[in-house]
Amino acid sequence: MSNDLSQLKVGFIGAGNMSYGIVKGILKSGGINSAHVTVSAPSANNFPRFQEMGVHVVHSNNEAVSGSQLVFLAVKPHLIRTVVTEVLPHLTERHTVVSVAAGVTLETLEQLLPPGVGVVRLMPNLPCVFQEGALLFARGSSAKEETGALLKHLLSACGSVEEGPESWIDIHTGLSxxxxxxxxxxxxxxxxxxxxxxxxxxxxxxxxxxxxxxxxxxxxxxxxxxxxxxxxxxxxxxxxxxxxxxxxxxxxxxxxxxxxxxxxxxxxxxxxx
The missing domain is CATH 1.10.3730.10 (ProC C-terminal domain-like)
Structure with missing residues (x-):
């Protein structure tokens, strides 16, 4: 995954509040070109607020993934398996996948995804939409330290960003x-x-x-x-x-x-x- 933010392309599957808050934050953090951010969802209801930020919106999850190096899975937990199965042919070792699906473990994600794909589990909270969130993430076995540093930078405008072991994620869910x-x-x-x-x-x-x-x-x-x-x-x-x-x-x-x-x-x- 490129560390050159001007060239980094980011995809979001899901156009809900969490995607909106994170997109707003990573654009505010600087370096990311809004034209390099793609958001996909089956409904266009939430598209206008993304388009106002200059973000590309599509209905194809495959399009959001194939053109990106960093992919956020911002869908309900019960949809994770369906979504991953759909985009699987387009995921390679150049991708890092960040899941914000509550309760879906790193082990589950790594079993679903191809070997070598970097996996991160991220838990934001609702104030992230107003850039006052509390976010905690845990890296999977293939996600490197520089991936954690990159995420901390990209998400810094969303609020407080911390990294920790996966065992803390559920506690963070209860606390924050x-x-x-x-x-x-x-x-x-x-x-x-x-x-x-x-x-x-x-x-x-x-x-x-x-x-x-x-x-x-x-x-x-x-x-x-x-x-x-x-x-x-x-x-x-x-x-x-x-x-x-x-x-x-x-x-x-x-x-x-x-x-x-x-x-x-x-x-x-x-x-x-």
């Missing part, structure tokens, strides 16, 4: 993939608490969203552990410690840990299927 919904639930509850106390709903939702956004940025950029930052907000006998006590009585810490654990186990179960 599903965790987005956990945060939304918490935001909803915060806003409803404010409504209960007399604030208009729309205003409460805006303030809850900004509170979570601001807290997340402080947590990310300060480098301090959450417990330290939490302590900095608390004052003796103040409002925050009273509120935290109520959360602890409600079991929020235990429930959140259980939510991540349960989502992780479900991801592992799907992978075994």
């Amino acid at each position: 993939g599903s965790g987005v919904a956990f945060v939304y639930l918490f935001a909803e509850a915060m806003a409803e608490g404010a409504v209960k106390m007399g604030m208009p709903s729309a205003l409460a939702q805006r303030i809850a969203a900004q509170t979570i956004l601001g807290a997340g940025r402080v947590l990310r950029d300060s480098g301090k552990p959450p417990a330290v930052l939490r302590g900095e907000v608390c004052t003796p006998g103040g409002t925050t410690i009273y509120g935290l006590h109520a959360l602890e009585k409600g079991g929020v810490r235990s429930a959140t840990m259980s939510a991540v654990e349960t989502a992780t186990e479900r991801a592992r179960e799907l992978g075994r299927k």
Whole structure:
């Protein structure tokens, strides 16, 4: 696979939100020519937003693969085998295949793909669409270190990009993939608490969203552990410690840990299927 970004050609099978977020990110990261990016899907419904970025759109998966060196499989897990079987004649050792299909293991992908094809398993999350994602990838046996470095560069504009062993992928799914919904639930509850106390709903939702956004940025950029930052907000006998006590009585810490654990186990179960 070429490391000359100006010559690198990238194909996407699937035109959903994950493809959109990743395409937006790799174009923003610099070096990739939008005319060298091809997105394929059976329906043209999502094509306009890709065309606005100067990306080539097609209905043929084979066309997206044959003209590319780096191929993203951004389809539902149950479609992976069908899609790979379709494009198999066009895959060679010059290709690297990146799968974003939840639960589909590197072992499964390597069994489906020709020997020597580099395989990477990538797990992004929904905020990737807004370039604020948390992405984790694991390389298969034929994917080289330089492939990992290239992916980190290409995906850097999508958000935070980390590499790790495949065993972390399902944990990342529970923590960050599903965790987005956990945060939304918490935001909803915060806003409803404010409504209960007399604030208009729309205003409460805006303030809850900004509170979570601001807290997340402080947590990310300060480098301090959450417990330290939490302590900095608390004052003796103040409002925050009273509120935290109520959360602890409600079991929020235990429930959140259980939510991540349960989502992780479900991801592992799907992978075994």
